[in-house]
Amino acid sequence: xxxxxxxxxxxxxxxxxxxxxxxxxxxxxxxxxxxxxxxxxxxxxxxxxxxxxxxxxxxxxxxxxxxxxxxxxxxxxxxxxxxxxxxxxxxxxxxxxxxxxxxxxxxxxxxxxxxxxxxxxxxxxxxxxxxxxxxxxxxxxxxxxxxxxxxxxxxxxxxxxxxxxxxxxxxxxxxxxxxxxxxxxxxxxxxxxxxxxxxxxxxxxxxxxxxxxxxxxxxxxx
Numbered sequence: 001x002x003x004x005x006x007x008x009x010x011x012x013x014x015x016x017x018x019x020x021x022x023x024x025x026x027x028x029x030x031x032x033x034x035x036x037x038x039x040x041x042x043x044x045x046x047x048x049x050x051x052x053x054x055x056x057x058x059x060x061x062x063x064x065x066x067x068x069x070x071x072x073x074x075x076x077x078x079x080x081x082x083x084x085x086x087x088x089x090x091x092x093x094x095x096x097x098x099x100x101x102x103x104x105x106x107x108x109x110x111x112x113x114x115x116x117x118x119x120x121x122x123x124x125x126x127x128x129x130x131x132x133x134x135x136x137x138x139x140x141x142x143x144x145x146x147x148x149x150x151x152x153x154x155x156x157x158x159x160x161x162x163x164x165x166x167x168x169x170x171x172x173x174x175x176x177x178x179x180x181x182x183x184x185x186x187x188x189x190x191x192x193x194x195x196x197x198x199x200x201x202x203x204x205x206x207x208x209x210x211x212x213x214x215x216x217x218x219x220x221x222x
Contacts, residue, residue, distance in 0.1 A: 020193040022143055025151030026101040029184040035109040035150065037065065040183065043144035044112075050137035059134050060175060062113040067106075072168055073158075074106035077180070080160035101153070105182060114138050114178040115171070122176060134178050141181065151186040154179040 044061055052059070064070055081102040088095035105111070116134050123130065142152045158165050158180050165177065204210065 018143055018147060021191045022146040023151075023191045023194060024153035025184075025186055025191075026097040026153055028187045029108060029151055029182070030187050031104065031107040031109070031184060033109070033185045035065075035183060035185060037063070039148055039150070040110055040112065043141050043148065043150070046144040047137040047141035050140045052133040052137065053129065056133065058117050059137050060115040060117050062115065062169060064111040064113065065109065070108070070111060071106040073111055073165065073180075074102075076161050076165050076168065077105050077155075077158050078102050081157045084157060084160055098157075101155075101182065102157070108182040108184050110183040112141065112181040112183055113169070114141075114181065116176045116178060117172075118174050118176065120174075131178065138179050138181065145183055149185055149189065150183055152181050152183050154181055156180070 040063060044063075047061075048057070048059070064073055081099065085095060085099070088099040090096060101108075114134055114137070116130065118130070138154060142154065145152050156179055159177060162177055165171075166175075171177070
């Protein structure tokens with residue numbers, strides 16, 4: 001990786017560290033330490049700086065911190081999780097950790113539900129143009145949380161019972177749920193980069209089968 005130089009007023013090394021170490025935190029969450037609402041709202045203000053289609057700002061955010069309401073949301077989440085995955089196998093660490101989060105979701109101090117408010121039904125076909133008006137803001141929130149010592153993970157398991165959760169939260173018909181984001185301080189602060197495929201395995205230049213990349217699609221994944 002080339003050494004960053006940074007723009008005006010930016011520490012490029014610090015930015016790179018933030019971008020490469022913001023992980024999905026499911027287990028190392030401090031379930032006993034309260035998260036001040038003001039801190040979450042600061043993160044959401046930064047989320048609102050994300051780009052979105054025509055600057056319509058159709059995002060809506062539901063902050064869930066009341067213990068009883070968290071329990072109700074968590075109950076729906078657990079039902080959706082076990083309906084989809086059953087009992088996670090012990091040898092699948094990722095699913096095991098996700099199952100552990102589902103089992104104790106009610107204890108996570110803050111849950112943030114990101115939503116989109118639309119004037120008409122979601123399109124039946126490709127919806128990328130719709131959700132790209134929300135997902136950058138969701139990631140802004142995760143980055144802002146990380147910079148404040150908070151851990152998050154972007155979950156969509158609840159969408160298996162989307163209507164049930166909408167009824168619980170009294171969501172209008174034209175408000176559509178995106179990721180649910182458990183938010184808590186972390187029990188550790190050191191997080192490293194994730195294991196990812198090398199860029200060369202996923203980069204295509206000027207087209208899928210352009211000469212530089214010819215045959216790349218046929219190579220077995222490693």
